[in-house]
Amino acid sequence: MKEARIGIIGTGVMGADHAAILADGVANARLVAVQDFDLGRAENIAASLGVRAIANADALISDPDIDAVMVCSPDGTHAALALRAIAAGKPVLVEKPLAASLEDAEAIIRAEVAAGKRLVQVGFMRRFDAGYVEMKQALASGELGRPLFLHCVHRNAVGPDYLTSELVIANSAGHECDIARYLLGEEITSAIVASPPATRNAPNRQPQFILLQTASGVVVDIEVFTDAQYGYDVRAELVCEDGTVALDPSPATTLRAKGHDGFRTPADWRPRFRQAYRAQLEAWTAGILTRTPSGSSAWDGYMAMLVTKACLHAWKTGNRAAVELPEKPSLYR
Missing domain, CATH: 3.40.50.720 (NAD(P)-binding Rossmann-like Domain)
Known part of the structure; x- marks a missing residue:
């Protein structure tokens, strides 16, 4: 072929x-x-x-x-x-x-x-985003020492009408749950969720703040705010013993006009991750030809769902929830 x-x-x-x-x-x-x-x-x-x-x-x-x-x-x-x-x-x-x-x-x-x-x-395309790849490489180099915190921000301009507070956790936060596992190379073991009040722009759903902890103790915090109004914004910073590494949100150009100096924020996720989507497709099809799969496996997709399940339980009960950690089949090791 x-x-x-x-x-x-x-x-x-x-x-x-x-x-x-x-x-x-x-x-x-x-x-x-x-x-x-x-x-x-x-x-x-x-x-x-x-x-x-x-x-x-x-x-x-x-x-x-x-x-x-x-x-x-x-x-x-x-x-x-x-x-x-x-x-x-x-x-x-x-x-x-x-x-x-x-x-x-x-x-x-x-x-x-x-x-x-x-x-x-x-299709967890963030694993193919150049910024996240560089973050993982920086951690793997050992230069930064042991990871301590991973700070994540996930903001959309306006969420769709069907989006509920529950779906903000179960759907929107899924990318962060996967990228945390990818960057840190270990499982998430527990979750806590805190919810601020709903905003006047989206009175039927709440933003969510999720606190996860990994098997080795790394703390991951995730702000998910789907009605931030100003555009699509994803941020991440990995804090380690000897330094930090963070995504650079700036695009290739800067706009100066009418008293503003900065860059335009994309309306949704597609411009932000355009190159990641292409890289994902290139890696997927190359893997098909060489019979060496890459990217998120079905097991990774399943584990992301187990993490969001624990987050939902924590949100509903107000307590820390443990993440189920089933035995991984040898196919995925």
């Missing part, structure tokens, strides 16, 4: 963006088909990119001219589609979350273990 022929299920915001990146050119990959429950939407994207529109997801997964599948459909469909791809023996990149329930995530783990090979990657 000289290139991986990709089919995308779901052509909403994320599916359309992935399709555009693939059509623009990704090493080792070629977009060949898209599918959506709204066939008209899929047909429009297919026509604009010169690929096929397929009527249903099962037909796309079983198509002999498609080597790998991306699942960008609504969260509740992720598990069933991932299981079908595993059954077909095809690599599948599933947008986060891995599944809508822990039971469904566990079914994916069992199916992949039974298949005897890693076929699932979860």
Whole structure:
């Protein structure tokens, strides 16, 4: 196989963006088909990119001219589609979350273990962001000494109407839960959550402040504020015994106008992580060709869900909650 022929299920915001990146050119990959429950939407994207529109997801997964599948459909469909791809023996990149329930995530783990090979990657694209990669490399170098604190900020301009206080934890904070495990290279063992009052701009949901602790004692704090108004803003600083390393939020240009000196804040996550999404696709397709998977595994997706489960329990009870730590199958070690 000289290139991986990709089919995308779901052509909403994320599916359309992935399709555009693939059509623009990704090493080792070629977009060949898209599918959506709204066939008209899929047909429009297919026509604009010169690929096929397929009527249903099962037909796309079983198509002999498609080597790998991306699942960008609504969260509740992720598990069933991932299981079908595993059954077909095809690599599948599933947008986060891995599944809508822990039971469904566990079914994916069992199916992949039974298949005897890693076929699932979860779309935690921050692992491919240059800033986070450099943070991990700085820690691994030993120059900074032992990690003590990881400070994280996750802000959106305006959250969607369906977003609740619970989903701020269960969905929005999922990226931070994964990136903390990635940067620190260990499991999170406990969670505490504190909630300030809801804001006047979003009276039906609260911002959340999450405090996690890892197996070695590193403290991770996460501010999740989905209605910050000014734009999309992600920050991280790793504080160690002998120094710190932090993300640089500044883009390549500075704007000076009308009494302001600074840079524009992106409206959402896509401009901020544009290069990370491309790097993720390049690594995924290279792994398909070399049979060496990279990125977040199904196990990583499952562990992120277990961390958010503990956070939800802590939020509801007001107490520290332990994170379940099941035995990791040898496939993921």
